[in-house]
Amino acid sequence: MLGTLGAIVLYGVYHTRNIKSVQSYLMGDRDLRWWTIGLSVMATQASAITFLSTPGQAFEDGLRFAQFYFGLPVAMVFLCVFVLPIYYRLKVYTAYEYLEGRFDLRTRTFTAILFLIQRGLAAGITIYAPAIILSTILGWRLNLTIMAIGVIVIFYTVLGGTKAVSVTQKQQMIVILSGMFIAAILLVDQLPTGVSFYDAVGVAGKLGKLNVVDFSFDLDNRYTFWSGMLGGFFLFVSYFGTDQSQVQRYLSGRSLSESRLGLLFNGIIKVPMQFLVLFVGIMVFVFFLFVQAPIHFNSANLELVKSNPKTAPAIDELTTTYDQLFIEREAAVNEMIVALKKEDEPRIAASTKRVKALQTQDAEIREEVRTLISEASEGAAKTKDTDYVFITFVINYLPIGLVGLILAVIFSAAMSSTASELNALATTTVIDLYKRSLVSDRDDQHYLKASKWFTLLWGGIALFFAVYADLFDNLIQAVNIIGSLMYGAILGVFMVAFFQKRIGGTAVFTAAVITEIVILTIFALDHYEKIHIAYLWLNPIGCILVMILAEILQGRRVEIRE
Template sequence: MSTLDWIVLFLTLFSIVIYGTYKTRGSKNLDSYLRGNNSMNWWTIGLSIMATQASAITFLSTPGQAYEDGMRFIQFYFGLPLAMIIISVSFVPIYYKLKVYTAYEYLEQRFDLKTRTLTALLFIVQRGLAAGITIYAPAIILSTLLGWNLTWTNIFIGVLVIVYTVSGGTSAVSITQKQQMAVMMGGMILAGIIVIQLLPISFQEALHVAGKMDRLNVVSFEFDFADRYNIWSGMTAAVFLFLSYFGSDQSQVGRYLSGQTLTQSRMGLIMNGFLKIPMQFIILFIGVMVFVFYQFIQPPVIFNQVQTDKLRQSEYAPQFEALENNYNASFESGKNAYQQMLTAIEAGEDEDAESIKGQIKEIKLEQEELREQAKELILQNDPAAETRDTDYVFMRFVMDYLPKGIVGLLFAVIFSAAMSSSASELNALGSTSTIDLYKRSIKKDASDEHYVRSSKVFTAFWGLGAILFATYASLFENLIQAINLLGSLFYGTILGVFMVGFFMKWVKGRAVFIAALLSQGLILVVHFRNGTGMLGFHWDIGFLWYNAIGCLAVMLFGLILQQIVGGKVAKG
């Protein structure tokens, strides 16, 4: 990057951290530190909720996913407005009525201490692991693109987050997320405008190319349990995920519990429900335009330049050079075919256009085969290398083609997204550890100042743990996908406990506690046997459905177990 880009990057990041730390200094009591004295208005809440969900993976992976698979990922969010309405009507009023610091306090009042503790622990396990992955996943890509040491990249992201999150608590997280969202969306919209301006064809022609190559596939009505992204999973399984995430995950619940009033919190949630889809549409559409750009401007065979540079310096360099020459020739054939297809479309010759489209798809298959051969060479040269390169597509384009200054801004977007998600996670882990475990079961009668200090210690502890996990995360596989999978493994059970609490008043604590354990065991069996099955049964289920299965299992098991084990009359 240029000197200007480095200045833009560091000035943006340090300005956000310093502003958040300065504005929220002096949080002395527990209510101020964990709920921000209920001072947040609805649009601050809405932006904070959106920033919490919009991790760096959103801005790194989503354009690459659109490049490879089109717009169909947008269907994942179709159920979000419905989930926000349900939470606003059912969940939020109860939290406000009970004046809770965390969502899990409600569960003791409704059931018992062991149910509250179990649910809090499930959250801590899931979110504690996710916090490390939230740092590691972008760090591995950013360190590659910037030429930084991976460990120091993890530490850089983690320490920045710890500084303002420990200093100002919930208020610091929410206030900094306003600036982070402005940087993220401003940077992405600017990038989208520049992408369209750089296209070597007209915007209308770009839409023709994207449509013919199935990259504008916004809605799919084909039902398939193994398919994560269609209208059916988006309006059913994803609704359960969103209910779990926004209704019972403290990293999100903490955002709207800081609202000035119940109405302000509800409005913030509804804002998120109706702005998140356009936001994701913009990011996906940018990825589609990058795809069109690379149909007319020569792309690299592999977008991870570090791996290709290593290959060029290895014994496999001649083989890779031959592959590149074949790929370049195939690209020129494809480019000419696209021009012919656009000419046919302009002339209204639909049959010719469809015929040429078939030829282009054959060329694309040939190019993909050459890419696979290049990946095999990379693995032969370095068996531990990561060959999945779609996450590098967008930032490789940014570094190669965007003007100086804008490149630094786009890197600031990625760092800001990593920081915003991590800050909410650490803040939630600190508050849950303090309120649901330490204050409730270990040291019950200390002063407010003591619990503020303990919350800061827990937040810093989880932050350092996340950095440590991220440092050694290369020992694990498929981390980019794991960040989405982790939530689905635990969210269904957590949501099920809350749904029983809200809507099945006759089910008591003992029954729901056992039901939660059975449900969590069921989800783990379903996941680890997915694609193979057991006891004569075979299944292949997309992980989004784990949320629905886990939730419904808790409700069903709770209903049955209540008849068997009974229990004390539920409170409240």
Template sequence: MGTLDWIVFFAFISYVVWDGVRRRSGATDLEGYYAGGRKIPWWAAGLSIMATQASAITVIGTTGQGHERGMGLVQSYFGLPFAMVILCIFLVPYFRSRNVLTPYQLLEERFGPMSRTLASLIFLCSRCLALGAVIYAPSIALSAILNIDLVVAVVIIGVLTTTYTMVGGVTAVIWTDVKQMVVILVGLVIVFGMLLWELVPQLGSFGKVLELAGAADKLGALEIIPENTGLVPRTHAAIAAGIGDPSFWEQKYNVWAGVFGGVFLHLSYFGCDNSQAQRLLTSKNADESKKSLLLSAFAKVPMQAFVLLLGVLMWMFYTVTPQPMLFNSDQIAVAQSVEFEARIAPLQVEFETAHAERKASMLALAKVEGGVTADPVALGRYQTAVAEVDNVRKRARVLVTDEVKDGKAVDSKDTNDIFCRYILAEMPPLLLGLIIAAIFAAAMSSIDSVLNSLSGATVIDIYRRWIRPDCSEAHALRVGKFTTLFWGVVATFTALFFAGGGSIIEMINQVGSWFYGSLLGIFVMALFMRRAGDLAGALGLLGGMGAVLLVHNTVKIEFLWYNVVGLVGVLVVGFVTSLFVKRR
């Protein structure tokens, strides 16, 4: 990074922190601190919702997914617009029917204190664990990009974000999110433009670029017929014994999983996770809240398709220009070590030959008249070359990872490193600083929302409900700021703990998905199961999590479906309990 890039980067970060801190004038009471005084315009709340979801690892990882696997990931967002409409019809009017500061407050009114407290604790536990990962993941990328120690990157992100969130409350969170979202979008559009600038002159036209990317099977954005059609999920015992075929429930990316599984995932995330649901409480009324949700409904799928296409174009770029065999800095360092140098050298030669063949076969295919399918021989040559490059890269990753798990060699993917490697090598000065600022912005916009929402649930649902119900507004506000700081410190330390063992992140993400379905279930019960009381609500919540735990340990299904399992578990246990225990 040059001086100009550092100036742009520091200018942006300083501006965001200053902008967040100056919003403190609106955070003079709990309503201001956690609901922005109900004065936030719908478009700002809507952009904040989008920015919170677009974490740094989403920006980096989604482009990497596009590079490695094409556009199939976009299908997992297909349920989002429908989920938003359902939320607008049912949950938004419910949330805005009372002046609440967390959605869990409504559960006490409907069920009783047990259900409310349990729901809030579930949110606190799941989010607290995930927050460490939210800081840790972008820190890896930023430490590589900025060439700083991982611990330093974690501390910088943690301290800066905690500072403005603690001082300015949700108003600071939302308005900084707006700027961060704009920078993220501008950054991505610049990268897109740069890629087209390189590719179109070499290949002739944008249509030709798409044709050649499609010929490499990178543009399959919609899979109607699932790869696996069996509806009976396999048990772990059957998988261990090598019996049975993979079921439909094991596949993540097809249109059915995206629409149906995605609806439940997004209903749970946007409706019941306080880090998102809190936005719905910040606008002046229910109609404004609906508009803020619908902004994501209209924009999210096209935006994800755009980001994935950007990853595909990055793959095209690395086909016409030299590509590194390994993208991850640690893997590159291992490959260059004395121990591995001799073993990696033959693979490097093989990779360069395969890469040259991929480029030559692509340029040959580009000259075929009548489209890429007009010459099956040229198409076959190109597809073989594409597969060969992937094969050599995989062998190289396995070699440098040098680890065996369950009898298989571990392949540590470098999907999240591709975007960083590209911008570091290809972006001109000034733009590099801006793009890195965009990655930093994406990290902060996710962390700040979670910090404020964790603090809200702690103060409103726990402290003011159980510990000091009679405390003054000023006292509660001070506690609110302190708990923001507390959660910021916890998150930073959790992220530092992750620095010692990256594999924990996957486990945390899995654990997080155990809770969402249950939270959705309790709100569905609140709306539609009139006979259910506090005990039914609380037991339902526990039953939902128990159902997910049972399914997780018994059969193999994608995490997307855990939300449905949790939801059904809550409703069944809640309903059965309500048959025996009458609502008071």
């Protein structure tokens, strides 16, 4: 693991040792080829938590999360047709720079500050979230794990800027993809003798885990074909088209063609990659039908319950029931496999019913354990343990060499997404605020130095927030929620800029503010269960509302003037 990570970082530093201008530092001389752009865009989006959480999500909920990404390839095509040519024509450094030319300085500064707040806090979480899981499972000190990720990222991002981020991401993405692919193959290999891959898929299917596509139209259902295709489309157009951490990746391309190819590459690879990661989770699920899984995957929580005199007897009792349940379920699953091999439908139906009933009991026991954890920690511990499923499997059941590779995957993912965030934060700070509004008359070397200092500053802020994140638990949730609540309105501002040419800055600014109030109201009503709308739908609602309101407000301004 250390060898892989060290080699990638050294390669990045060596490759970018001759950075002499701010253009090179922030835009990487605009000479990247499409495969570097494509992998860099993918690596920016895929954080470490993606590879820790997603298999766990499939373990619990099946494959339906794959639908979340259905709108992504369509969004890539949309960006290639409508957005990239505009950014290239204007030769902008940041997405927000474009808004000044189109509207005014106020809109540019406002959106840039929104980005800095949102991403500045999120960068800390990108480091903290995997660190807390890795430190729990590996027994490492949390702050040491945070420092291990953070200091390395800051080191090569400050030294090499955008190009260092992109070239290291290329290597990191290769490690990530090959690591997950090898994990999937070895998982199948780890199944008990007599259980083939086909049997494993058959069992998972009968137990309702292979539910990839659901065409039902239900606003309350988070993952359906329609929420993924429509809600996901707006979310991904917003994320890839207006979030500087992504925009910067493809603006450093050699030409418009290279950038387009990079995004289309992402559009082709992303959905199959997510499917692969989810499928790994399904194989982990089948594996734990034959090998007894821990009663709770977060070992620290389990220790807490066992060491508390109030909860220790209850957990012992639950463990005995759980052990017995596993033996019964294993026998029922074996019966199911025999029935599947013989294609004996009545026997398949009977054994499936039996396994499902035992699965329900299993879920009930796990829920009781969660209640005990809450009791033992007096409500302080997080009882959800799906993020720990995959890493528990990796540590306990994969060969030692592969454990290192998977850890390298997780560290690579953490570093690659953090590096993009720091790079984008520094660029936006320097280009949209510092150079534009604060210190506008200095030479190139001054801004190069300023860019490095701002990267270091944002890295320090991210590390600080990561180290103290456990003190701000509610803030972490708030940051995640704020992100999803703002994307629709921000996209709306950009859509007006691209397609509604007669609308000016005041109308769009007012429309965005009104829309945010409406979105927050919908979110509050949903939170208090007055209405039911899955959060993905807030993206199209926000975007379309800004466009309509801006049109109406502009019309009124024209009427008043006349």
